[in-house]
Amino acid sequence: MEQRQKPVVSAGFTYSPLEETLDIPQKNSRLYLGIPKETSFQENRIALTPDAVSILASNGHHIVVEHKAGDGSHFYDTDFSEAGAEIIYDKKEVFKAEIIVKSAPLNDEEIELLHPHQIVISPIHLAALKIEQVQKMMEKRITLLSFENLKDDAGTYPIVRAMSEIAGGAVMLLASQYLSNSNKGKGILLGGVTGIPPTKVVIIGAGIVGEFAARTAMALGSSVKVFDNNIYKLKRLQNNIGVRVFTSVIQPKVLAEQLRNADVAVGALSSQNGRTPIVVTESMVSNMKAGSVIVDVSIDRGGCFETSEITSHENPVFKKYDVVHYCVPNIPSGFARTASEAISNVLMPLLLEAADDGGFENLVWIKRGVRNGIYLYKGALTNYHLSEKFKLKYTDLELLLAVKG
Numbered sequence: 001m002e003q004r005q006k007p008v009v010s011a012g013f014t015y016s017p018l019e020e021t022l023d024i025p026q027k028n029s030r031l032y033l034g035i036p037k038e039t040s041f042q043e044n045r046i047a048l049t050p051d052a053v054s055i056l057a058s059n060g061h062h063i064v065v066e067h068k069a070g071d072g073s074h075f076y077d078t079d080f081s082e083a084g085a086e087i088i089y090d091k092k093e094v095f096k097a098e099i100i101v102k103s104a105p106l107n108d109e110e111i112e113l114l115h116p117h118q119i120v121i122s123p124i125h126l127a128a129l130k131i132e133q134v135q136k137m138m139e140k141r142i143t144l145l146s147f148e149n150l151k152d153d154a155g156t157y158p159i160v161r162a163m164s165e166i167a168g169g170a171v172m173l174l175a176s177q178y179l180s181n182s183n184k185g186k187g188i189l190l191g192g193v194t195g196i197p198p199t200k201v202v203i204i205g206a207g208i209v210g211e212f213a214a215r216t217a218m219a220l221g222s223s224v225k226v227f228d229n230n231i232y233k234l235k236r237l238q239n240n241i242g243v244r245v246f247t248s249v250i251q252p253k254v255l256a257e258q259l260r261n262a263d264v265a266v267g268a269l270s271s272q273n274g275r276t277p278i279v280v281t282e283s284m285v286s287n288m289k290a291g292s293v294i295v296d297v298s299i300d301r302g303g304c305f306e307t308s309e310i311t312s313h314e315n316p317v318f319k320k321y322d323v324v325h326y327c328v329p330n331i332p333s334g335f336a337r338t339a340s341e342a343i344s345n346v347l348m349p350l351l352l353e354a355a356d357d358g359g360f361e362n363l364v365w366i367k368r369g370v371r372n373g374i375y376l377y378k379g380a381l382t383n384y385h386l387s388e389k390f391k392l393k394y395t396d397l398e399l400l401l402a403v404k405g
Contacts, residue, residue, distance in 0.1 A: 029359045031061040031351060034097025035085075037069040040104035042313055042329065044072030044336035045343065047101040047121070047147075050079040052348035057084025059352060066094045073336040099351075099360065103343060105129070111136050117378070119143045119360050121347065124375060131390040134381065138392075141379030143360070147347065151369035161208055162342035166332040167297050168212025168268070172201075172220065174331075175264040175293045178317060178324045185324070186291035188263060191220035198223045202258050204250070204279060204304055205268030206233035209297050211240055213266050218243070225258050227279075228269075256284045263289065267296035267304040275302040282306045290322040299327040365401055 033056065035048055046069055048056075053063050063085040067077060077087045088094050095113040102122035106114075111133055114120070117140075124146040137144065152158045176190035177183050179199075192198030199222045203210045206228035214237065217224050225246040228234050234247040248254055259265055259280065265288070269276050276298040285294070285307045296308045307320045308327045316328050332339040350370070354363040364370050364377070375383035380395040387394035 029355050031056070031355050031360075032098040033061060033063045033351070034094040034100045035063065035065045035069055036091055036094045036100065036102060036110065037066040038072070038102065038104045039109075040107065042333055043104040044333045045103040045340045046070045046073050046075060046336075047103045047340070047343055047347060049073075049340055049344040050075055050083040050085075052344040053080055053085045054083035055348060056351060059355065061351075061355065062086070064088045064094055064097055066091055070340075072333075073340040075337070075340070101347065101351075103340070106133070106137075108133065114140055114142055116140045117142075119145070121145045121147055123148050126385065126389070129386070131392070134376075134386065134390060134392065137376055138379045138381060142376055143364075143374065143378055144376040145370065145373045146375050147343070147373060149375070150346070150350075150373040152346075153369065155369075158346045159343055162346070163332045163339065164208035165212050166335055166339055166342065168209040169216050170331055170335055171209070171213045171266050171268075171295050171297060172216040172222075172264075174316075174326055175201075175266075175295055176220075178293045178326065179263065179291075185293070186263075188291075190217075190264070191222055193221075199263045200258075200261055201225070201264045201266070202227070202255075202262040203266045203268060204228070204255070205266075205270060205298070206230065206237040206247070207268060207270050209268040209270075210266070211237045213268060214245060215241060217264075218245075222264075225262075227255055227258075250279050252279075252281075252284075255279070256287065259284050260287050261289070263292050265292065265294045265305075267294070267298045267308070269298050269304045271298075271301050276304050278302075278304055278306050280305045280307075285323055286321040288321070288323050291324070293324045293326065295326045297331060300329045303327060371397055371401075 056063055065080045065085045065087055067087055067089045081087055092113055099119045105123055105125050120142060148160050150159060179185040179188040179190055181187045188199060190199050201217045201222045201224045203213050203226045206226050210226060214224050214226055226237060227248050227250045229250050238245060238247060294305055296303045296305050298304050299308055299310055310329060311327045313328055313334050317324050317326050354360045357363050357366055374397055375386060377397055377400055380400060381387050381392050382395055382397040384394055
């Protein structure tokens with residue numbers, strides 16, 4: 001029997017390394033964006049500013065803007081044209097774009113103009129949405145991203161936070177106007193000067209709006225008292241402001257007593273679903289000082305003062321029990337240029353990232369925060385609350401993407 005010989009590696013033997021197999025990145029895609037003029041009630045904002053359009057255009061993307069779309073924010077056609085956008089006079093032509101970017105929810109007319117498989121980035125008003133609108137968009141296999149539900153890498157809602165900061169800061173500026181003589185107010189300076197008791201401000205709601213309203217009021221020298229039934233929010237507000245503030249849960253007797261002496265009352269309660277609860281009754285308002293001011297920021301969801309009625313930017317106030325009521329919904333729209341820049345600062349980097357990733361669909365696949373804002377994906381309803389409300393079929397977005405993967 002032959003003995004097996006040990007294999008010998010010759011001196012001339014060499015290893016030939018194989019080429020490394022790497023993932024081939026998607027080629028950058030060219031986006032075709034359409035920005036229509038908003039026709040919704042009191043909507044003056046625009047989703048992309050000329051500066052954002054300039055950056056997108058310099059990256060090779062095609063942007064069309066409807067004539068006078070930015071006038072409400074004092075961004076004019078010449079600004080967009082110089083930034084590299086094409087100005088379109090026909091709304092139908094704007095809606096031929098692959099991605100529609102809006103600062104207000106879609107209305108019935110705009111839904112009719114949508115083309116199959118389009119992508120729409122806009123806010124959503126769940127309370128105002130109708131089943132017929134949802135069904136039409138499902139038939140057209142539309143993908144819709146609700147930008148107020150968009151999350152960033154930190155898990156926060158950047159656009160909601162920005163709008164809340166604007167509303168919170170604006171509240172005190174608005175209140176000061178209606179306390180002054182120029183608007184037939186009591187002639188009180190919001191804040192205080194040496195030797196004169198400070199203005200008393202009551203804020204109901206310790207969210208972001210309440211926090212920034214408190215910051216502004218305290219910076220002016222006012223005495224601030226904050227009410228909320230959420231202890232965590234009260235603690236967070238206390239920690240974020242960094243100084244001791246009067247805080248309390250909403251107890252009717254305590255709240256009524258503080259409102260009786262208040263010069264300014266701010267309604268900043270938030271509600272995840274449905275109407276904001278009414279915590280200030282008509283009798284509480286009737287006992288407030290004559291000439292005091294109520295600013296009900298939560299009027300978007302019904303308001304937390306029983307006496308609140310929706311007003312407009314043109315006629316913003318009314319008096320009841322000799323108390324001035326400012327109940328304008330969408331307060332950030334009254335500061336449209338700042339609000340537009342805030343929205344644009346979030347959406348522009350997102351659109352650039354979508355292009356770098358090879359298209360919007362790939363961005364949805366990669367970023368969980370974007371998936372959080374999708375409530376319609378290629379015609380499939382991916383928002384559970386909407387499916388329950390309208391009794392429509394719900395499809396899990398993660399499952400749809402798993403099939404794609």
